[in-house]
Amino acid sequence: MAVKMKMIKKLGLAVVLVSLSAPSWAKISEFQLDNGMKVLVKEDHRAPVVVQQVWYRVGSTYEQAGQTGLSHMLEHMMFKGTKKLKPGEFSKIVSRLGGEENAFTTANYTAYYQVVGKQNLEKVMKIEADRMRNLVIDDAEFNKERDVVTEERRWRLEDNPRSKLNEQFNATAFLNSPARNPVIGWMTDIRSYQAQNLRDWYKKWYAPNNATLVVVGDVEPQKVLELAREYYGGYQPESIPKLKPQIEIEQEGLRRIELKGNTQVPSLQMGFHVPSLVTAENKREVYALSVLSSILDGGESSRLPQSLVRDQQIAAGVSAGYNATDRLDTLFELSGTPVNGQDIKEVEKALLSEVEKLKKQPVSRQELERVLAMDEADHVYYRDSIQAQASVLGSLISVGLPADTLDNWIENIRSVTPEEIQAVAQKYLTHDNLTIATLYPDGKDHSNIKAYTGRL
Amino acid sequence: MKRFTALLIVCVGTLLFSVQASAGVDIKTWQTSQGSKVMYVHSPELPMLDIEVAFDAGSARDGKQWGLASLTTTLIGTQTPTMSEEEISQKTNALGAKIGGGVDRDMANFSLRTLTRESIFKPSLELFKESLTQSVFNPDIFNRERQRLLVALKQQQKNPSEIARNEFWEKLYGNHPYAHPVSGSVETVKALKLEDLQSFYKRYFVASNATISIVGNVTMKEAKAISENLLQSLPKGEKPAALPEPQPLKAAMRSVIEFDSSQTYFRQGQIGVKRGDPDYYALFLGNHLLGGSGFGSLLMEEVREKRGLVYSVGSGFAPMRVAGPWLSYLSTKNESAKEAEKVVGDTLEAFMKSIDDKHFQAIKDNLIGGFPLRIDSNGKIIGYISMIGFYGLPLDYLEQFPKIIESLSKEDVLKAWKKHIHPDKMVTVMVGQPT
Numbered sequence: 001m002a003v004k005m006k007m008i009k010k011l012g013l014a015v016v017l018v019s020l021s022a023p024s025w026a027k028i029s030e031f032q033l034d035n036g037m038k039v040l041v042k043e044d045h046r047a048p049v050v051v052q053q054v055w056y057r058v059g060s061t062y063e064q065a066g067q068t069g070l071s072h073m074l075e076h077m078m079f080k081g082t083k084k085l086k087p088g089e090f091s092k093i094v095s096r097l098g099g100e101e102n103a104f105t106t107a108n109y110t111a112y113y114q115v116v117g118k119q120n121l122e123k124v125m126k127i128e129a130d131r132m133r134n135l136v137i138d139d140a141e142f143n144k145e146r147d148v149v150t151e152e153r154r155w156r157l158e159d160n161p162r163s164k165l166n167e168q169f170n171a172t173a174f175l176n177s178p179a180r181n182p183v184i185g186w187m188t189d190i191r192s193y194q195a196q197n198l199r200d201w202y203k204k205w206y207a208p209n210n211a212t213l214v215v216v217g218d219v220e221p222q223k224v225l226e227l228a229r230e231y232y233g234g235y236q237p238e239s240i241p242k243l244k245p246q247i248e249i250e251q252e253g254l255r256r257i258e259l260k261g262n263t264q265v266p267s268l269q270m271g272f273h274v275p276s277l278v279t280a281e282n283k284r285e286v287y288a289l290s291v292l293s294s295i296l297d298g299g300e301s302s303r304l305p306q307s308l309v310r311d312q313q314i315a316a317g318v319s320a321g322y323n324a325t326d327r328l329d330t331l332f333e334l335s336g337t338p339v340n341g342q343d344i345k346e347v348e349k350a351l352l353s354e355v356e357k358l359k360k361q362p363v364s365r366q367e368l369e370r371v372l373a374m375d376e377a378d379h380v381y382y383r384d385s386i387q388a389q390a391s392v393l394g395s396l397i398s399v400g401l402p403a404d405t406l407d408n409w410i411e412n413i414r415s416v417t418p419e420e421i422q423a424v425a426q427k428y429l430t431h432d433n434l435t436i437a438t439l440y441p442d443g444k445d446h447s448n449i450k451a452y453t454g455r456l
Numbered sequence: 457m458k459r460f461t462a463l464l465i466v467c468v469g470t471l472l473f474s475v476q477a478s479a480g481v482d483i484k485t486w487q488t489s490q491g492s493k494v495m496y497v498h499s500p501e502l503p504m505l506d507i508e509v510a511f512d513a514g515s516a517r518d519g520k521q522w523g524l525a526s527l528t529t530t531l532i533g534t535q536t537p538t539m540s541e542e543e544i545s546q547k548t549n550a551l552g553a554k555i556g557g558g559v560d561r562d563m564a565n566f567s568l569r570t571l572t573r574e575s576i577f578k579p580s581l582e583l584f585k586e587s588l589t590q591s592v593f594n595p596d597i598f599n600r601e602r603q604r605l606l607v608a609l610k611q612q613q614k615n616p617s618e619i620a621r622n623e624f625w626e627k628l629y630g631n632h633p634y635a636h637p638v639s640g641s642v643e644t645v646k647a648l649k650l651e652d653l654q655s656f657y658k659r660y661f662v663a664s665n666a667t668i669s670i671v672g673n674v675t676m677k678e679a680k681a682i683s684e685n686l687l688q689s690l691p692k693g694e695k696p697a698a699l700p701e702p703q704p705l706k707a708a709m710r711s712v713i714e715f716d717s718s719q720t721y722f723r724q725g726q727i728g729v730k731r732g733d734p735d736y737y738a739l740f741l742g743n744h745l746l747g748g749s750g751f752g753s754l755l756m757e758e759v760r761e762k763r764g765l766v767y768s769v770g771s772g773f774a775p776m777r778v779a780g781p782w783l784s785y786l787s788t789k790n791e792s793a794k795e796a797e798k799v800v801g802d803t804l805e806a807f808m809k810s811i812d813d814k815h816f817q818a819i820k821d822n823l824i825g826g827f828p829l830r831i832d833s834n835g836k837i838i839g840y841i842s843m844i845g846f847y848g849l850p851l852d853y854l855e856q857f858p859k860i861i862e863s864l865s866k867e868d869v870l871k872a873w874k875k876h877i878h879p880d881k882m883v884t885v886m887v888g889q890p891t
Contacts, residue, residue, distance in 0.1 A: 046501045047832035079751075088751065088761050095752030096818045098825020117828050147764035151719070155767050155787055158718040159616060262716065264610045300545035310541065313600055316607040339603050340610070370549045377552025377571055380504055384833045446614065446716040 029221035030403055035237045036209030039228045040393050041221040044386050050121050050217030051386050053113040054128055055394040058205035060181040061107045061328055069185015070201050072105040077198055080141045082134040087141050108327045109398040118218045122227055129231035135202055142195040153184050161261030161439055169269045169437035172257050177248035179328050207238035212397045216390040248329055255435040260442040266344040268438045271331035274428045278399050279329050286324050287412045288420040294371040295363050296320040308350050314342045327399040358425040362418030481831050483841055483851055490663035490692050494683040495845040496670045499834050503572050505672030506834050508842045510565040513660035516633040516699055523640020528653045529559040530601050533587035535594045553580040561634050562777045572673045589689045598650045609642050620721040620887040627709055627883045632702045662693020669842040671834045699778045702727050705881045713887045720793035720888030725783025731775045731847040737860045738872035745819040746807050747771030752822055758803045765796045793890030808873050811866045824858050
């Protein structure tokens with residue numbers, strides 16, 4: 001038994017979302033404060049624990065050229081003190097409460113969270129609300145933290161050729177859309193930020209009417225609302241800038257890049273431009289694309305592992321993925337690594353031939369049933385984590401989707417027909433709409449240790 | 457992008473430690489008639505069930521055939537007398553079940569997550585049972601999976617972080633069975649034969665060498681029936697012999713591996729303690745303060761917050777069947793490597809001299825206040841009970857942990873650290889171009 005539980009992780013929220021639709025035991029209470037801040041509460045009384053998350057509608061797709069990564073840098077600075085708290089004190093308070101905390105930035109949003117015993121919800125709400133409007137960005141603290149972020153970039157990107165490939169692939173697939181921006185930012189952009197850029201970015205986006213509070217755990221919704229009013233309700237709303245459309249131009253022919261890197265094994269990443277649940281004119285196309293993604297790579301019985309890894313034995317690993325809940329138009333992606341002795345071009349051909357099959361032949365009822373069974377089961381398993389439940393709600397609201405999107409998800413997936421899957425494959429998964437990025441070994445010695453170079 | 461990502465330095469289950477008594481994890485335990493140990497917690501809120509089966513069959517049992525345990529674990533459940541590989545994967549997916557497997561130095565473990573709805577529950581259990589106990593080792597699947605593993609191992613040779621990890625274990629454990637990488641090396645995996653896997657399976661995957669853990673929506677009566685049935689067709693067999701005790705280093709050892717990377721990957725440490733060591737509590741508490749609790753810890757404060765040298769830094773014990781390592785780790789741009797090393801050393805030295813009261817109370821508060829979070833899901837609970845069962849820890853381990861933490865003084869912590877931790881006899885590994 002190899003480790004086979006990759007499904008949830010692979011598609012990120014797109015798949016977590018699949019697993020959610022809400023039965024009766026998962027009621028969501030939705031409120032809005034007078035200042036425009038949204039509040040979502042979901043009760044889960046299994047343990048005396050609660051998670052608070054605050055989501056801001058700002059991320060790398062909100063950024064301009066030359067200042068990529070600003071949202072992520074600001075996420076780091078949010079731990080560096082307010083008018084009331086010293087740098088690092090926020091984390092020390094949470095730690096002393098026995099809490100877990102962190103924050104994350106994506107293309108679509110920036111979010112902060114704490115998991116604590118339920119008796120401590122008010123304490124973390126107080127300090128989270130404080131840093132919504134009272135952040136202090138000190139020059140010296142900023143300079144140090146910028147060094148931390150450059151170390152983060154070295155660790156994630158510079159010494160990791162596959163991550164680099166992904167970054168450059170993305171910037172090739174998207175020419176004018178800010179979806180091309182790396183979340184962490186280009187190194188020169190990171191190095192050129194000034195503290196004032198961060199202060200401006202904070203002022204621009206961190207306001208109650210650009211934020212969503214999500215609380216999941218052993219709580220009563222009305223009590224949470226009262227606390228939210230007390231701590232977040234006093235802030236005035238701000239005028240939030242309206243983003244320019246920056247809609248990606250139509251792709252009119254194949255794009256291809258190569259990257260040479262410190263790797264022994266080549267790999268490739270491909271993507272077709274597709275709409276998301278936010279941008280699609282016809283939402284049914286999104287459901288069809290989601291099912292299509294699972295047909296290709298949802299579980300070990302799906303087509304890519306079955307065909308490329310087990311039957312043809314040309315790939316060591318393959319995957320397909322689709323972020324159905326991106327704020328902007330997104331990509332339907334495929335990737336693969338050859339087994340030893342196989343040409344990466346053969347892997348590319350085989351992946352594209354699976355795409356062609358989907359266009360020519362409708363998928364079978366059995367395949368559809370399997371996808372549905374996995375989605376329905378995932379949507380129970382997923383309730384084992386209060387964090388995951390909160391994250392799905394926050395991510396939906398932050399891209400402008402309604403909280404009940406998920407209540408209807410399984411039903412929508414269930415109604416997808418083989419013809420609809422065929423139709424989206426024919427419409428979107430085309431040669432002229434495709435970007436391919438390939439990583440090749442650079443052939444250099446990177447080390448004084450003798451790597452194995454013989455036959456495998 | 458996260459603000460902080462902890463490096464996973466140890467394997468499944470080993471970082472786990474403790475739980476609030478009052479929140480209560482009511483663990484029941486028994487033996488099956490075949491001699492498997494069973495750990496069970498009733499958790500009826502969600503209509504689902506988790507099972508974990510752990511065998512004392514980790515890579516420490518490889519002998520000279522490094523990668524044997526790992527590849528055997530991969531092959532188990534790929535085929536049975538009645539089902540092909542394709543049928544197994546189709547059935548698993550059609551039930552919405554999750555079947556997984558993993559291996560570390562101490563154990564090979566297999567897991568099932570399934571809904572408890574009648575139409576799904578029984579077939580899921582049968583599928584899990586058959587794939588675990590009736591495994592057929594097909595030569596084609598073996599060759600394919602070995603090739604895939606070789607690709608991964610070849611790739612590891614270009615990954616500075618993996619190189620540092622493997623070098624650290626090798627230098628620290630010398631000839632001990634913990635020394636080699638869990639997945640083996642290109643050369644040793646190439647040499648593995650199908651028959652080797654079959655005999656490893658026969659020797660170690662036996663009922664008396666298994667710990668079965670069950671958490672979810674089944675009654676104790678049902679859990680008893682499930683556990684009795686699950687490994688019924690495995691022979692009773694015998695537990696393997698105890699592993700040798702690793703010998704601590706007699707002198708410091710330093711290994712610098714040149715690597716053309718933008719960062720230097722640093723690991724420094726020594727042999728620590730085994731699971732069940734009475735000093736573990738004091739060592740753990742101290743480490744939590746030194747480098748085990750992210751932004752609450754001294755290393756994070758000194759290396760990252762004060763100096764901006766790293767994105768991630770930390771330290772940890774990995775208590776195992778016999779003494780596992782203690783280590784500190786970080787990665788930083790090559791130019792800062794020596795400076796970062798010095799800060800880590802200075803921080804450790806200062807910590808072992810004295811601990812200030814404020815820090816000490818804060819870290820105790822963190823551990824005690826955080827207990828309910830550690831048992832707030834079935835997924836976490838099964839991790840703990842599987843560990844308690846596998847390592848033979850007392851059933852009230854979770855209940856006792858916060859009480860013992862509460863009772864420890866600064867002096868207890870420093871005494872334990874001085875007894876076990878020897879900064880002048882550590883292994884230091886650097887991969888990169890440290891200057």
